[in-house]
Amino acid sequence: MAWRTLHRNWGMMLIALVFVAGIRSGMFFDGDIYGIGAGFGMLLLLRMAAKRQDGIQGRGIPGAGMISSGLVNSDKGLRVVLGCICGMILMYVLHGVGQPLSLEGTMNEIILWGSYACFTAVAWRISRTGDGLRLMQIGWHLLGAVLCGSALLAVYGLLELPYGIYHTADADISASGARLGGLLQYPNTFGAVMAAFLLERLFALPPVLRTRTGTLRAAAALLPLLPYTAALLLTESRGAWLAAALACAAGFAKERRAFAPLLLAAAAPLASAALLYRQLA
Template sequence: MRLNNEDSHTKALVFACTGAVSAAVMAASLLRGMFFAGEIYPFLTVWLALCGLLCAWGEAVSALRNAERRDHVLKIPVENKAALILLGCPLAVFVLYAWAGLCGPVSAQETVDELLRWAFYASFAILAYFCAADRQGARFLAAIWHVTGMAISLSALLAVCAELKLPYAIAYTAAPEVSATGARLAGLLQYPNTFGAVMAVFLLERLFAVAAHVQRAQSQAAEWGAGTKERSGGKGNRGRRKMLGERGNAHRIIERERSGRNGVDGVGMWCGGGEIERGAAGYPVSAGW
């Protein structure tokens, strides 16, 4: 999928899709995770109609770009297998439910409900993927993700700590097998199992983000260390050779001084390219020594 950031029509389409995604996330949080099918019929009706309008808008913009001999607006790369799997799984489940409905389902009402649910999941995934292809759309999706996680988690914590009035924010039970304290947090979703699963997803996403950040920091540190070693490698070798040469010169000076003190008077000593005169006692005459 490729988007032209200079195209105002494409930008407006991306913003409309991100707005639809944010509305879907908000509705899913307020409608208790869309657990009851009777509550989601109005929303799904509006959602599917909105998706139809967005598809028509995208086709119009695509036709406009084709008229100008430019690329299509919607283009999903075939080599991106992970994206194809992500987008294909909800569609595959939707097709399976549709096939079961045509073959005579056990419960026609439940089959229709699941068809609507999976149609919503598939369209939501396609819109989110379309928005993520744009830089600003991806940032907006990240903001929606973080705000939703904080809102759901704070709704459960504030119901306990600040006595926030939410229906079924805390589920009470007398069964010790279910809860040792007799209370389970449910928050805005109003179902402890759903709340726990959603919070686990948010926790895993944050752990993956931290792991990626640590790995990136380690790789940058390793590259910086290798570059520093390469830059200082030549200077270090030259400095080591110079130190060894000076140490050899000092050793020769000491040996010749000892030989001069043992009875060789008035003998000159070579020191680093210069000759130093000695007196009768074997000590150097030059004041610089």
Template structure:
């Protein structure tokens, strides 16, 4: 009888050891997932900030995306960048919740939790307006349109705006994300303004940067500055927007 009791005690001690080892392994996985997510959080902000900076500068270099031939590569670049960032974000979001284990059901659960988390931010809902317009143009092309190609082009343009709005809102909701957007905003504005001034001074050989005309009703000086946008009215509107934004920022700083 004593031998049987001792055997039972040995078995119970082994089972207790296994249970404690399993708990330790689960804790290790959880801590590793938390450390991974903490290390990946700043990297995600940097990647998202660089994506937005590149998109802003590319929009300036591609003549303000006035022509649809310039929109197509931007849509591909923005979609690919958003997809890559979403995968990285889901890896970071999923690491601390699945204890290092990945599966289809866990990924679906992560998508649901991500959707709920996104809807908690009211500013993220603004992206649905350009998305709704993109869907509308797509339906218009599918039902029947006078210009199917024109409807598809507008669908792609508004899809690009929806992707950019989503990335901007996600960046604004992250720590130090507004700084990255401010960097991209200032770099894009500086590129547009300086390129126009240098083209007008003859330093930068920019084709169609300055529109020449002999009609005094169009320009009394005989020339109008178009810059990289190559369209004087659009260039003047964008430059005026940047000037007003800087004046408002200076007023806030003084106040």
């Protein structure tokens, strides 16, 4: 029971970290990197030190370790992810030992990528339990609702969101003269995030369609497609559009049997989002 409580606490901490990052423009500014990233890393190190001390004294809680050598060695996917992140950190360290143009900027990147490693390892560990996985799913959907909902409310003028909409007279940058950046305040980043949420919901539909669930559950699964698509279109991020299209093509190639029902089910909300984009653009 103790390890479940521990995983729940760490899951809540991860959700809080992601929400703070979303509200603080995706941790774009150096102060946020130092405060949030370094703070989370220190908490993780303290937790690991406490676990080690408990283990020495024979009071360890089974399953309480967030990161352990056994977990890393037994999980190939985690080794690959952490290896890539540690590789990025090593490159910045080697660059910092030389003559970097900005030592402060290099240190910021080391802290940032270190925070990525800590977050990835903890999220991976928590998601290996049923309760932790459900908690992470709740956090994911809440974050998507906050980011997308606040951005669309700002478009309609119902929520004042400073720098949430980027205005420009350059037609090469924006065809409509405005691009949606939301809480992240950067249209390209916001477009990539909305594309990720859209693709997750899109490819979560096949199991719902195959099990022939009730109308309400099917409608709940389809409902997020409209706002996510509208937000993605309003960013006018061509890179995010292209990445989403390529990911869709790869997903449809893998889910060939679900292609037709998925296309029919998603056609209405996606078409509605396109019409909404034309009205708001």
